[in-house]
Amino acid sequence: MAAAAELTLLEKSLGLSKGNKYSAQGERQIPVLQTNNGPSLTGLTTIAAHLVKQANKEYLLGSTAEEKAIVQQWLEYRVTRVDGHSSKDDIHALLKDLNSYLEDKVYLTGYNFTLADILLYYGLHRFIIVNLKHRLVRNL
Numbered sequence: 823m824a825a826a827a828e829l830t831l832l833e834k835s836l837g838l839s840k841g842n843k844y845s846a847q848g849e850r851q852i853p854v855l856q857t858n859n860g861p862s863l864t865g866l867t868t869i870a871a872h873l874v875k876q877a878n879k880e881y882l883l884g885s886t887a888e889e890k891a892i893v894q895q896w897l898e899y900r901v902t903r904v905d906g907h908s909s910k911d912d913i914h915a916l917l918k919d920l921n922s923y924l925e926d927k928v929y930l931t932g933y934n935f936t937l938a939d940i941l942l943y944y945g946l947h948r949f950i951i952v953n954l955k956h957r958l959v960r961n962l
Contacts, residue, residue, distance in 0.1 A: 825853035825866045828944040832870055835940070836877035844869075850906070866905075867897040867941065874937055882937045892931045896938035904945040913949045920946075 826844035833840060845854045847864070855863045855872070863869050874882045884890030903916060920942075924930070930938045 825851065828866070828941070829853060829855070829869055829873065831944065832873055832940060836873055836879055838873060838877050842873075865901075867901060870897075870937055870941060882935070882940075884931065884936060885934065889931045889934065889936070893936045893938045896930045896936075896942060900938070900941050900945050904942065917946070917949075 824846075826846065829842070829844055830840070833842060843856055845856070846852060847854055852864060853866055853869055855869045857863060857872075863872055871883060874880060882893075884893040907913065907916065927933070929935050930942065
């Protein structure tokens with residue numbers, strides 16, 4: 823899923839009215855949001871955090887200093903480990919690591935749903951869909 827589509831879905835899930843215009847820059851298609859009140863914002867996690875604050879749902883960024891750091895850690899994980907990785911072995915290793923990490927947790931920060939959960943879901947969704955389609959075709 824392209825970053826602009828993810829950000830549009832995030833807007834909707836946060837209850838924000840549509841109207842933000844997204845573009846992409848560079849070879850990696852980094853999302854850019856042109857704000858009405860100031861400079862443009864660049865990067866998936868930067869824009870997503872801005873939308874969360876705009877929606878007055880800052881609890882999604884973490885409620886304690888430790889939880890905020892964990893949210894930031896997983897947002898970085900999304901951009902550095904999930905985005906741009908498409909080999910079957912990379913995805914398998916990534917999902918295995920994630921499964922181990924979540925073994926004793928409900929959400930990435932433990933028991934609170936955060937922006938990290940949303941963006942990691944969006945990032946992994948395409949791999950899971952592709953894998954399911956591949957299995958369905960193989961089994962036909």
